[in-house]
Amino acid sequence: EADIYQTPRYLVIGTGKKITLECSQTMGHDKMYWYQQDPGMELHLIHYSYGVNSTEKGDLSSESTVSRIRTEHFPLTLESARPSHTSQYLCASSDFTVGYTFGSGTRLTVV
């Protein structure tokens, strides 16, 4: 079944650790996005990609980085996690005509 997957669903890590949040989709979508969302709050676009080897920063400044080496894979990396990075991270993909398909999210807590 075509879908978009995020792992892990929940992550608690210590300050200073390097982490990678995984996002994969099986729909063949060219466009992929990362949003940051604090509980009960609005979504903030932090990164997007329109295809392989294409990445751009979003509206909200973020210390994270992304890569797009394969169409289906769009991981997000934090080189040195801090408590201010505690949030929910949502990945989405799109072929535009049907809107975005979202993953279930990764809830990150940095202690």
Place this chain on the structure above:
Amino acid sequence: AQSVTQLGSHVSVSEGALVLLRCNYSSSVPPYLFWYVQYPNQGLQLLLKYTTGATLVKGINGFEAEFKKSETSFHLTKPSAHMSDAAEYFCAVSAAGAGSYQLTFGKGTKLSVIP
């Protein structure tokens, strides 16, 4: 550029009552419009969308929305609220046509359903 305004960050209705969540948009070109629902600790799920054609759009779970160009609105309604409708709802807009792929989201409306 596009923008979305959702009126009311929190709406409470009684079970069985009409649900009305308001969304107004701003767009310099014909818009594509979307409503998403988010349950706690989940991603966003597409409820319905308007691209072209019929202005009254029906979605999942008994929701519908009507595109009113003259009012730049895309309000979400459901005739009878159910407890399972309690969630956060996001309205989003995108510019129709090639070259613009990003959705602009509103700040969300949290719907509470009172038994």
